[in-house]
Amino acid sequence: MEPILEVEDLRVYYKSIWGDYRSVDGASLKAYRNEVLSIAGESGCGKSTLVEGVLRLVKPPGYIPTGRVVFEGTDILKIPEEDLRRIRWTKLAYVPQGAMNSLNPVVKVEEQAIDAIIDHSSMDEEKARELAFSMFKEVGLRAEVGGMYPHQLSGGMKQRVIIATAIALKPSLVIADEPTTALDVVVQRGILQLFRMLKEKYHMTVIMVSHDMAAHAQIADRIAIMYAGKIAEVGSIHSIFEEPLHPYTKGLISAIPSIGKRYVKGIPGLAPSPLNWPPGCRFHPRCQHATALCAKVDPPMKEIGSERFVACHLYG
Ligand SMILES: Nc1ncnc2c1ncn2[C@@H]1O[C@H](COP(=O)(O)OP(=O)(O)OP(=O)(O)O)[C@@H](O)[C@H]1O
Ligand SMILES: [Mg+2]
Incomplete structure (x- = not known):
């Protein structure tokens, strides 16, 4: 399969008087042609910042210290602003978070x-x-x-x-950030079906960002789980929901409410701050499987089976 978008070790930081908020801090990801790729993760894990980095829409005090974003063979972070403007909308469309509230009222x-x-x-x-x-x-x-x-x-x-x-x-790629948040479930379903239609009828690649795992389950071909500014796990939607590997992914899936599930298990502890990521695996303070190694060494992304990747010391 040919990737339409390749993101390599992207970092997006925000300067502040307390230091840099390392909101996206080493994220790597591929989107293939004619797929719906979902990006999931708790509020504040850096999903919107990642997308803004990919589209080079980060505004001061935000900046991109390092990273590569290749879209249809073009390095988005290197081309002149004028060329980028030509690509946006015609080839690369973006539906920002909360866009429906930005329509001009008059x-x-x-x-x-x-x-x-x-x-x-x-x-x-x-x-x-x-x-x-x-x-x-x-x-x-x-x-x-x-x-x-x-x-x-x-x-x-x-x-x-x-x-x-x-x-x-x-466009060949459309990136939609939380397109269904704040809509009721019936309307949500209609919007999700619309994105699938775009993929099927116009052969668009769709990247959908949402914290709502149930929405992803309805639309995605593949899903990337983001935690603390990085991608923790990637795989087909079926493989991730049937057999989540990363303890964080397991937590996200068990937190999906359903009828008959009176008690929904959450993920213990709080998400860390981008000002001060924990050392080693950023999830280790909340992980019940954490070992001494997890507190010291950040696990690299490993391929487990075909097109299945996880960054966790429990695997490989
Ligand atoms: N302009 C900014 N200045 C400083 N920090 C920022 C700025 N914008 C975002 N951040 C920080 O970056 C982190 C990631 O924010 P981001 O909006 O990307 O999260 P998100 O995963 O999209 O969350 P949500 O699901 O709530 O939309 C947060 O900790 C946030 O406080
Ligand atoms: Mg967001």
Whole structure:
């Protein structure tokens, strides 16, 4: 399989008066063509920062000390800003966390989509209007919705507007950060099905970031589990849910609520601070299998079986 995106040892730090917040601190990851790759992990583990690093959208006091991000053969962190601007939207689309709340309240949603299309392509207004209309239909919005203002739309409809706009130019990769958070489960399911449609109909690669393991289970082909600024485990969605290896992954899966499960087991302890990661394996203070080695040596990522990777001293 050919990777469309390769992230190698990416670091994204935020400067502060207390020192650097090492929010993403050595993350490596591959996304393959025409797959849905999920990125999961507790709040604050660095998922959004990782995505911002990949898209080179990190703003001061954030900076990228090291790392490589290769998208379709182009090193995103090295190319001129102008070239990057050309790639964004046309080839690499992004739905930021909370994007549905960033729609302009005084402009009809269709006009906002048309403006974005004109801004990022050579289309004239008539062509952009036609495209916006067809994309709104494609994502399941009724014809009259385009003429409405954001406050007249439900959360799910706003999210569909955002997605229709982001993918209007048929990018090869779309990265969506928490696209279903704050939506009820029925609307969530509709949005997740929409991403699968994009993969199947337009052969897009979708990277979906969420802390919601149940959402990942419904949509992903593969899943990467992030902990403390790094990737802890990667594998097919089936292998990870059927046989999680990393103790952190096991904790995340056992924390998924379900009917009949009256008591949901959480993960003991608190997530560490990016100002001061624990030495050795960053999960060791919360891990019931931790040994003296775990407190000293950061486990490297090891391949366990085909396309299954885990960074834990218990394996390999
Ligand atoms: N501008 C900033 N300045 C300093 N620290 C920041 C900044 N933005 C994020 N951080 C820190 O980086 C860490 C990772 O944040 P990030 O938003 O990437 O987490 P996340 O995994 O996306 O969380 P969530 O699931 O809540 O969206 C957090 O500890 C956060 O406090
Ligand atoms: Mg986030």
